[in-house]
Amino acid sequence: LSVYFFSASSDMGRGGKVKGGNASTWDQRWTKPDHTNVLFEKYYRTCGAVPEAEWDAFMEALRAPLPTTFRINRMDLTLANFLKNELQTTWIPQLQSAADSETTTAASPPPPAEGAAKPEETIVIAPPRPMVWYPAGMGWQMDISRRALKKYPSLKQFHRFVMRETAEANFLRQEAVSMVPPMFMDLRPDSRVLDICAAPGSKTMQLMEGLRVAAQGAGRPVTGCVVANDMEFRRCEVLVSQTQRLTRMLPHLILINHDGRLIPNLHIADQRMQFDRILCDASCSGDGTLRKSPDLWRKWEPRLAHSQHKMQMKLLDKAMMLCKVGGRIVYSTCAMNPVEDEAVVLHCLLRARGRYELVDTTGAIPHLQWHPGMYTWPVMTKEGELVTRYEDLPHTEQRFLWPTMFPLSDEQVAKDLHLERGMRFLPHSQNTGGFFVAVFRKLRDDPDPAFVEQYRSHLPQGQGGAPDPRPHEGPAAAVPAVDVRETSPPPLPEDEEAAEAAGATKAKPWDKEVKSRGRDRSSLCDYFVPPSEEVLAELKADCRLPDAFPYSQLFCREKGGQKKVYYVTESVRDMLLSMHQAQKWKLVAAGVRMFEKSGPKCDEHYRFAHEGLWSLHPWVEPLRVVPITHKDLVDLLAIPSRSIRWDCLDGDETKAALGAVKTQGGGPIVLHCKDGVVGQPMGLLLAGRVHQYMLFTFCHKEDLVLVKHRLGIPEEEPPVPGARTADEEAGPPEETTGAGEAGAGAPPTPPPL
Numbered sequence: 001l002s003v004y005f006f007s008a009s010s011d012m013g014r015g016g017k018v019k020g021g022n023a024s025t026w027d028q029r030w031t032k033p034d035h036t037n038v039l040f041e042k043y044y045r046t047c048g049a050v051p052e053a054e055w056d057a058f059m060e061a062l063r064a065p066l067p068t069t070f071r072i073n074r075m076d077l078t079l080a081n082f083l084k085n086e087l088q089t090t091w092i093p094q095l096q097s098a099a100d101s102e103t104t105t106a107a108s109p110p111p112p113a114e115g116a117a118k119p120e121e122t123i124v125i126a127p128p129r130p131m132v133w134y135p136a137g138m139g140w141q142m143d144i145s146r147r148a149l150k151k152y153p154s155l156k157q158f159h160r161f162v163m164r165e166t167a168e169a170n171f172l173r174q175e176a177v178s179m180v181p182p183m184f185m186d187l188r189p190d191s192r193v194l195d196i197c198a199a200p201g202s203k204t205m206q207l208m209e210g211l212r213v214a215a216q217g218a219g220r221p222v223t224g225c226v227v228a229n230d231m232e233f234r235r236c237e238v239l240v241s242q243t244q245r246l247t248r249m250l251p252h253l254i255l256i257n258h259d260g261r262l263i264p265n266l267h268i269a270d271q272r273m274q275f276d277r278i279l280c281d282a283s284c285s286g287d288g289t290l291r292k293s294p295d296l297w298r299k300w301e302p303r304l305a306h307s308q309h310k311m312q313m314k315l316l317d318k319a320m321m322l323c324k325v326g327g328r329i330v331y332s333t334c335a336m337n338p339v340e341d342e343a344v345v346l347h348c349l350l351r352a353r354g355r356y357e358l359v360d361t362t363g364a365i366p367h368l369q370w371h372p373g374m375y376t377w378p379v380m381t382k383e384g385e386l387v388t389r390y391e392d393l394p395h396t397e398q399r400f401l402w403p404t405m406f407p408l409s410d411e412q413v414a415k416d417l418h419l420e421r422g423m424r425f426l427p428h429s430q431n432t433g434g435f436f437v438a439v440f441r442k443l444r445d446d447p448d449p450a451f452v453e454q455y456r457s458h459l460p461q462g463q464g465g466a467p468d469p470r471p472h473e474g475p476a477a478a479v480p481a482v483d484v485r486e487t488s489p490p491p492l493p494e495d496e497e498a499a500e501a502a503g504a505t506k507a508k509p510w511d512k513e514v515k516s517r518g519r520d521r522s523s524l525c526d527y528f529v530p531p532s533e534e535v536l537a538e539l540k541a542d543c544r545l546p547d548a549f550p551y552s553q554l555f556c557r558e559k560g561g562q563k564k565v566y567y568v569t570e571s572v573r574d575m576l577l578s579m580h581q582a583q584k585w586k587l588v589a590a591g592v593r594m595f596e597k598s599g600p601k602c603d604e605h606y607r608f609a610h611e612g613l614w615s616l617h618p619w620v621e622p623l624r625v626v627p628i629t630h631k632d633l634v635d636l637l638a639i640p641s642r643s644i645r646w647d648c649l650d651g652d653e654t655k656a657a658l659g660a661v662k663t664q665g666g667g668p669i670v671l672h673c674k675d676g677v678v679g680q681p682m683g684l685l686l687a688g689r690v691h692q693y694m695l696f697t698f699c700h701k702e703d704l705v706l707v708k709h710r711l712g713i714p715e716e717e718p719p720v721p722g723a724r725t726a727d728e729e730a731g732p733p734e735e736t737t738g739a740g741e742a743g744a745g746a747p748p749t750p751p752p753l
Contacts, residue, residue, distance in 0.1 A: 034297065034298070035062070035063040035290075035294060035297050036297065037297050037298070037300050038384075039300065039301060039302065039380065039384050040287070040297070040300045041059070042380075042384060042386075043302070043337075043378075043380045043386070044058075044336065046378065046386060047338060047374075047377050047378055047386075048374050048376075048377060049336055049337075049338060049371070049374065049377075049424060049426075050426060051371075054426070054428060057428040058426055058427065058428045060428065061291070061426075061427035061428035061431065062290050062291060062427055064291065065291060065292075066175070066291040066292045066432075066433060067141050067142060067143050067176075067431060068141070068142040068143075068144070068173070069131070069139065069140065069141045069142070069173070069174065069175060069176040069179075070139075070140055070142075070162070070166070070171045070172060070173045070174065071134065071138055071139045071140070071171070071172050071174060071179060071206075072084055072138040072139075072140070072170065072171060072172075073169055073170050073171070073172055073209060073246075074136070074138055074209055074212070074213050075208075075209055075212045075213075075246065075248055075249065076248075076680075077216065078679075078680070078681055078682075079170060079679045079680055080138060080170075082679040083165065083170055083171070083679065084137060084138065086679075087128060087140065091127070091128070091158055091161065092127040092128065094157075094158070095125065095126075095127040095128070095144075095155070095158060096127050098125055098152065098155060125144060125152070125155070126142070126143040126144060127142075128140045128141065128142040128144075129141055131176060131430075132367045133365055133366065133367040133368040133369075133430070134179065135183075139176070139179060141176065141431075164705075164706070164709050167245075167702070167705070167706060168245070168706045168709070169205070169245035169246055172202065172205060172206075173202075174202040174206070175292070175432070175433055176430070176431075176432045176433075177288075177334075177425050177432040177433050177434070177435040178202060178203065178334070178433075178435070179206065180332075180365075180368070180425065180435065180437055181203060181279060181281060181330045181332040181435075181437050182203050182206040182207050182210055182279065182330075183365055184328075184330050184359075184361060184364065184365075184437065184439050185207065185210060185277045185279065185328060185330055186277070186328055187207070187210040187211055187213075187214045187224075187277060188214055188218075188224070188276070189211065189214050189215035189218055189220045189221070189222050189223055189224060190223045190224045190276075191211065191214075191224040191276040191277050192224055192225055192227075192273075192275045192276050192277070192571065193207050193211070193224065193225070193226045193227070193275065193276065193277045193278070193279070194226075194227045194229070194275040194277070194278045194279070194319075194322060195207060195226065195227070195228045195229065195278075195279045195281070196229055196260040196263070196278065196279065196280050196281070196282075196315060196318070196319060197229070197230060197231075197260055197280070197281050197282060197283060197315070198228035198229055198230050198239055198255075198281075199230040199232070199235035199236065199238055199239045200235065200238045200239060200242060201228070201238065201239040201242030201243050202242070203279060203281055204226065204228045204239065204242075204243060204253075205242060205243060205245075205246055207226050207279065208226055208243070208246050208249040208252065208253065209246070209249070211224050211226065211249065211252065212248070212249055222249070222252055222569075223569070223570070223571060224252065224276070224571065225252045225253070225254065225569060225571045225572050225575070226249075226252060226253050226254070227253075227254045227256060227275075227575070228243070228253065228254070228255050228256070229255075229256045229257070229258055229260060229263060230257065230260075231257070231258065231259045231260060232257075233257050233524050233525075233588075236255060236257050236588045239255055239588075240255060240588060240589050243255070243589075244611075247592055247611045247612070247614060248614050248615070250591060250592035250611070251553075251567055251568050251569045251572065251591050251592050251615055252568075252569050252571075252572060253572075253589075253590065253591070254572055254575060254576070254587070254589075254590045255587070255588040255589040255590065256585060256586060256587055256588060257524070257525055257586040257587075257588050258585075258586055260280075260315050260318060261311070261314040261315055261317075261318050262318075263318060263322065264582065264584045264585060266575065266578055266579065266582070266585075267578060267582070268574050268575065268578050269574075273575070273578075274322055274323060274324035274327070275322055275323055275324065275327060276323075276324060276326075276327045276328075277327060277328050277329075277330075278319045278322060278323050278327070278328075278329045278330070279329075279330050279332075280315055280316055280319045280329060280330065280331045280332070281332045281333070282308075282311070282312040282315045282316070282331065282332070282333055282340075282344075283308060283311065283312075284305075284308050284312065284333035284334055284335040284337075284340050285300075285304035285305045285307075285308055285335045285337060285340060286304075286334050286335060287300055287304070287305075287335050287336055287337060287434065288333075288334040288335050288336050288425075288427075288433050288434025288435050288436075289334050289433055289434070290433075290434070291427060291433055292433065301382065302379075302380040302381065302382055302384075303382055303400070305335065305337040305339045305340050306339065306400065306401060306402075306405065308335075308340055309339055309340060309343065309344065309402060309404070309405055310402060312333070312340055312344045313344050313347065313348060313404060316329075316331055316344055316345075316348045317348060317351065319331070320348065320352055320355065320356060320440070320442070323440075323442050324442065325442050325443070325444060325445055326441075326442060327441075327442050328359070328439060328440065328441055328442075329356075329439070329440040329442070330437065330438075330439050330440075331344070331345065331437070331438045331439075331440065332435065332436060332437045332438075333435070333436050334433065334434065334435055335434070335436065336424060336426070336434040336435075336436065338374055338377035339377075339379060339405045340436070341373070341422065341424065341436040341438075342373050342374055342377060342407075342414075342419055342422060343377075343404060343405050343406070343407070344404075345358070345373070345419065345422055345438045346407070346408070346414060346417065346419060347404040347460075349417050350417075350455060350458055350459055350460070351459075351460060352447075353447035353448060353451055353452050353459065354443070354444070354447055354448025354450070354451030354452065355442060355443060355444055355445070355446075355447065355448070356440045356441065356442055356443065357417075357418070357440070357441055357443055358417065358418045358419070358421040358422070358438060358439065358440060358441075359421065359439040359440065359441050360418070360421050361421065361423065361439055368430075369425075369429045369430055370423040370424060370425050370426075370429070370437075371423075371424045371425075371426060371429075372420040372421070372422065372423070372424075373419040373420050373421065373422025373423070373424065373438070374419065374420075375407065375411050375414040375415060375419055375420070376388065376407040376411055376414070377407055379401065379405050379406055381393070381394075381397050381401075382397075382400070387406075388406065388407065389406060389409065390402075390403040390405075390406045408458055410458070413455060413458055421438070421439075422436065422437070422438040423436065423437045423438070424436050425437070524586075525586040525587050525588055526557045526558055526559045526560055526587060527557075527558040527559075527576075527579065527580045527585075527587055528555040528556070528557060528558070528566065528568075528576045528580070528587060528590050528591070529555060529556060529557075529558045529580055530552070530554065530555060530556075530577075531554055531555070531556045531562055531565055532562065535556070535562050535565070536551055536554075538605075538606060539551075539554075539565065539595060539606055542605045542606040542607075542667060542668065543595065543606055543607075543608070543667070543668055544621060544624065544664075544667065545619055545620070545621075546619065546621065548619075549619050550570075552573065553567055553568050553569065553570065553573050554566065554567055554594070554595075555567075555568060555573075555576060555590065555591060558580075563596060563597040563598070564593055564595070564596045564597075564609075565593070565594055565595040565596070565606070566590065566591035566592060566593055566594065567591050567592055567593075567594040567612055567615055567616070568590060568591035568592075572590060572591065576590055592611055592612045592615060593609045593611050593612055594608070594609055594611075594612035594615065594616055595607065595608065595609060595612075596609045605667070605668075606668070607668040607687065607689050607698060608620075608668045608669075608670060608687040608688075608698075609687060609698075610686065610687045610698060610699050610700065610703055613670060613685040613686075613687060614685065616670075617670060617685060620670050623657075623660055623661065623664070624661060624667075624668070624669045624670060625669070625670045625672050626654060626657040626658060626661065626669050626670065626671055626672065626688070627651075627653055627654060627657060627672050627673075627674065628649075628651060628654045628671045628672065628673050629650065629651040629654065629673070629675065630673055630675050630676035630677075630711065631650060631651075632649045632650055632651050632654060633671065633673045633684075633686070633711065634711055634713060635649075636649075636695070636697060637697070637704065637707065637708060637711075637713075642696070642697045642698075642699070642704075643694055643695060643696045643697070644694070644695055645693050645694060645695070646658040646690070646693060646694070646695040647693055649695075658690055658695060661690045662690055662692070662693070666689070666690040666691050666692065667689065667690065668687070668688070668689050669687075669688045669689065669690055670685055670686070670687065670688070671685070671686040671687075671688045671697065672684070672685055673686070673711070676711065676712060677710050677711065678709070678710050678711070678712050679710070680710060684707065684710055684711065686699060686707065687699065
């Protein structure tokens, strides 16, 4: 589909296409984004979020492109250190050499002659460098643009290297400041973690990695889990595709599809389950992303933040309900507006009535720079007027704004609650985007009487406070992000069951949207249930697993059949059983696929799934872990069918092991290649099956590319679009006209079959 951003005019035809248009017409109509916005500059220059002495640097950073950043996955420390060493010893010197040798346009080129082509833009080639504040030097920043990576031949190899490791989830591309919130979660190996607004999944993957790193540091296995939620099912699909790359941590993951404000309660063994750590990365106006979304300069207006405020408060309220005593909540937004940041933190702390406090994070992450939270701030009306008290608003504006958007009249309350412990990350501080982070700790389950008595005049109505001064009469403007016509306050902790029941009966707009497309929302999700006794018996017969194998941790989809069997940890198992019993959850995915039936190769017998080998490998009997040499595995993968008569292999040890499996009737095996695997001293695992004298391997096409990369098989050079082949460049053969030449007049030799 072609999308045209200029408005229709008299010279445009149907569908928005220009009559007789060409490239020059497009160039005349397209204009470069103007990195200015009068209201934006007025508000942030006067609200106090940016110190006056840093204003010029702040604006200059916002108008500059955002650097590319990525982090090295630390789940496998051996591989992570190998890749870090590769960057430092191989790629940085190579890129530095490319920066010295490539010819770029001068900074001040002479003006082009009339009719000459437009001079090329100066492209600076700078090698990647580690970010000083990211732990263990595993976070990296590149100032090389995508255009430069594609333009210069010397950078193409580095680009392919980064893309291969990203596909294998060894490199995880993520904006630098977006890496910060999970770093304040203080994860433990047994932490139960909830990510309320998880899509697209970069922070969820960082939480999964954090559990693994915490377990490695403590010398213990991971016993915790991560529950990732998002409201839109389409975004959940993106979340699935992202997290599926971390196969080693998938048994600890559950993906759900709920409105974060109405996540149901979960009871395990008649006890209400609460989470140890909660990440509330709330949706926001996103003005901290101006560097990567320059179109926001044109769209920014005060009501972008106002429309998000109420939903953000409800999300943080729900997080406070679901957190256990001693637990931690990290609230974050990619917005710099105090209406979405300090205002939400302040009023949620008051509504919690002493249950929570802000955590002092000074020195928690060395070399990380931020600006402290503010005690007071103005709110901008849609006309651009700055107001600090709700009572000072014109009556026409009171319909569109909420009292909780404003600071308290008594600034001492904000100081007592330590709003300065909020962290505002500004783009010019460390060349990042804009962000806000606040860390909460839960102190008690019940309200603190001393807190209620001290701040009674500032508490909302219904919690011992004054009535809500916001008038409830008159129409309200419809804002797409949240319905501001609702006049009831967000649900309080004591009202959560009623709020949940109300949410279950009220029709949601997204339900109507899905049903209008001809499918029911309930059909998009599926529960996970234990496999039947017949399936367990078939698994034991086909896979020959020991009796000690945790069969109670295997699950199948209730509607999806039992051809695929998933493996989960004990904590995830208990949650899945309780969710199925409650029948009010929308499950998208859980666990890692460990066994499956597919294709005629299997003859409808269960086999090992490639994704679950690292979890399954310790349970497979030694006879079925077949060693294979690097050469034999490379030759096997070069066959299109990836199958071969195993007596044709070169390795004597491999043939002897496969012969022993054949004597037991064949069946699924694990091929283990120990030598020649790049970056993995423990070797490479591949699922296979023995049937008579045939050896079959099972690996998806996407995984096969990564397996070949780890085996050191050179990647085929992709064809250049529009390029001519060598035969086309050589042209047709010259005709021979001399009668004395050998073969003159003879018919041409036909090509070989």
